[in-house]
Amino acid sequence: MSGAPSRHVVVVGAGPAGLAAAHAAARAGARVTVLDSADVLGGQYWRHLPASRPAANERVLHHKWGTYRELARALHAHPAVTVVPSAQVWSLERLDDGVRLNVLVGEPDAAGREARTFEPDALVLAPGAHDRTLPFPGWQLPGVYSAGAAQALAKGERVAVGRRVVVAGAGPFLLPVASSLLRTGAAVVGVHEANGLGSLARGWLDRPWELVGAAGKAGELAGYVRELVRHRVPWRPGEAVVAAHGDGQVEAVTIARLDPRWTPVPGTERQVEADAVAVSHGFTPRLELAIAAGCALTPARFVVVDAAQATSVPGVWAAGELTGIGGADAALAEGAVAGTAAAGGDLRAAGAARTARARDRSRGFAARIEAAHGIRGGWVHWLRDDTVVCRCEETTYGRLREVVDLTGSRETRSVKLTSRAGLGPCQARMCGRTLQELLDDGGSGAGAPGPACEGPAPGVDRRPVVVPVRLGDLAALPAPSASPLDPSSSMTSLPTTSLSAASQPQET
Numbered sequence: 001m002s003g004a005p006s007r008h009v010v011v012v013g014a015g016p017a018g019l020a021a022a023h024a025a026a027r028a029g030a031r032v033t034v035l036d037s038a039d040v041l042g043g044q045y046w047r048h049l050p051a052s053r054p055a056a057n058e059r060v061l062h063h064k065w066g067t068y069r070e071l072a073r074a075l076h077a078h079p080a081v082t083v084v085p086s087a088q089v090w091s092l093e094r095l096d097d098g099v100r101l102n103v104l105v106g107e108p109d110a111a112g113r114e115a116r117t118f119e120p121d122a123l124v125l126a127p128g129a130h131d132r133t134l135p136f137p138g139w140q141l142p143g144v145y146s147a148g149a150a151q152a153l154a155k156g157e158r159v160a161v162g163r164r165v166v167v168a169g170a171g172p173f174l175l176p177v178a179s180s181l182l183r184t185g186a187a188v189v190g191v192h193e194a195n196g197l198g199s200l201a202r203g204w205l206d207r208p209w210e211l212v213g214a215a216g217k218a219g220e221l222a223g224y225v226r227e228l229v230r231h232r233v234p235w236r237p238g239e240a241v242v243a244a245h246g247d248g249q250v251e252a253v254t255i256a257r258l259d260p261r262w263t264p265v266p267g268t269e270r271q272v273e274a275d276a277v278a279v280s281h282g283f284t285p286r287l288e289l290a291i292a293a294g295c296a297l298t299p300a301r302f303v304v305v306d307a308a309q310a311t312s313v314p315g316v317w318a319a320g321e322l323t324g325i326g327g328a329d330a331a332l333a334e335g336a337v338a339g340t341a342a343a344g345g346d347l348r349a350a351g352a353a354r355t356a357r358a359r360d361r362s363r364g365f366a367a368r369i370e371a372a373h374g375i376r377g378g379w380v381h382w383l384r385d386d387t388v389v390c391r392c393e394e395t396t397y398g399r400l401r402e403v404v405d406l407t408g409s410r411e412t413r414s415v416k417l418t419s420r421a422g423l424g425p426c427q428a429r430m431c432g433r434t435l436q437e438l439l440d441d442g443g444s445g446a447g448a449p450g451p452a453c454e455g456p457a458p459g460v461d462r463r464p465v466v467v468p469v470r471l472g473d474l475a476a477l478p479a480p481s482a483s484p485l486d487p488s489s490s491m492t493s494l495p496t497t498s499l500s501a502a503s504q505p506q507e508t
């Protein structure tokens, strides 16, 4: 029997977007490979204990757990789908007729991981986002966690980050974090949302008919509210943690009321005892692979996609948080559209068209999140000269100002090289956007409300080597003359551009 070989679709990311994309692509007849750096499927939303340590009550910590189970089961059972867990895509090279993914397979810090490459016919990028935390005095103290880390520990390890935890920042994500902390036995002292009731109402209640499709979200919200009420956890809009204090560990935080621009209102500060703080000010898409592929970005630094989730680069589709922060429902719908399109499926077919409509509704939801919970410029007023901005290199706000004064340059690259901010192990994942905004804004906090990173972007998200890679892994790769064993999945030579990038601090 012979026939045209089916299209090989590689999906990077096995969160809601990637799982839905892989499922849709397989249904549309493609051969599918799913790569995820985690050892279990599910991404951030369905982060759970591995099969070796199963939890009887896993379902309790997850919304749509049944959807996850069904997608995972279908992918594992499908003969044309290969799922590769613990597969870190560490770089992407552009070829004349497509892209090559360089992948290390094995435990993240283990020596001797297996090097593989993939040159797919179609690529779906669904790598999600990481959460963003604005700096404040004392945020480098042990006991200050990003809310995403607190959530990952609660859901993925059943560990609470503290006994008395303050949850603070901006966005609906604060609510599931508080809920997970309560379920892992922590006392949540309070949930503090930086945007006041006025901003929240303007963001959420403008054109309410557009929210009709998000009825499931309202149910989810009601569940969190009930939980906070049952545990007597106060939810306080228009407030922020503006400092953390302690001798070698968080012992207390200062909470202040904010004006609508997020400038702390003098005289409203109060100290609250806590041994941990979980802070999140939204999410930053993981753009490295999309940038390496050459995908166009929006002014707010998301990947530009068309109605079929196709990026500006032929053969590359994108879904999930990479294209906008809309939550798991949006990621699922976008993934299904992207997977169908990447496999060459028909988007006008009844099921696909329904999914596309669900995707369009979800995009409205993403816009609401930004309008209601977006970062406002006044936060710079809670910084002090000794506030650490880059935690890896311990660069302070005062040092940044000094460097700007000395060099007369507000250009991100110049300030990074002079101050070392953003050049440490995390390669500006944590501080890059903050640094850029401080330089763009001049520290006045006067930037207009709305998307944080509008305007031309100087590339703080560009990391040719996506994650730190062991020199041993790089050294073990075959010399450039080695011939590939299999064009779709083989050992390969290290791209010279990546080697030079790996051996020095990356500067963009």
Ligand SMILES: Cc1cc2nc3c(=O)[nH]c(=O)nc-3n(C[C@H](O)[C@H](O)[C@H](O)COP(=O)(O)OP(=O)(O)OC[C@H]3O[C@@H](n4cnc5c(N)ncnc54)[C@H](O)[C@@H]3O)c2cc1C
Binding pocket: 012, 013, 014, 015, 016, 017, 018, 035, 036, 037, 038, 042, 043, 044, 045, 046, 087, 088, 089, 090, 126, 127, 128, 129, 130, 131, 147, 148, 149, 151, 152, 173, 176, 283, 286, 319, 320, 321, 322, 326, 327, 328, 331, 466
């Ligand atoms: C830490 C964290 C926790 C979150 N927890 C919740 C929550 O509890 N509830 C909620 O409503 N929302 C949560 N969110 C928001 C959540 O990300 C989205 O709602 C949803 O999971 C987005 O789906 P996604 O498929 O786009 O991305 P994700 O679910 O983030 O999935 C992306 C996947 O891509 C993989 N990946 C990324 N880069 C690479 C690479 N280079 N190579 C290989 N694999 C890669 C990651 O390991 C991950 O599994 C969380 C976000 C973060 C950052």
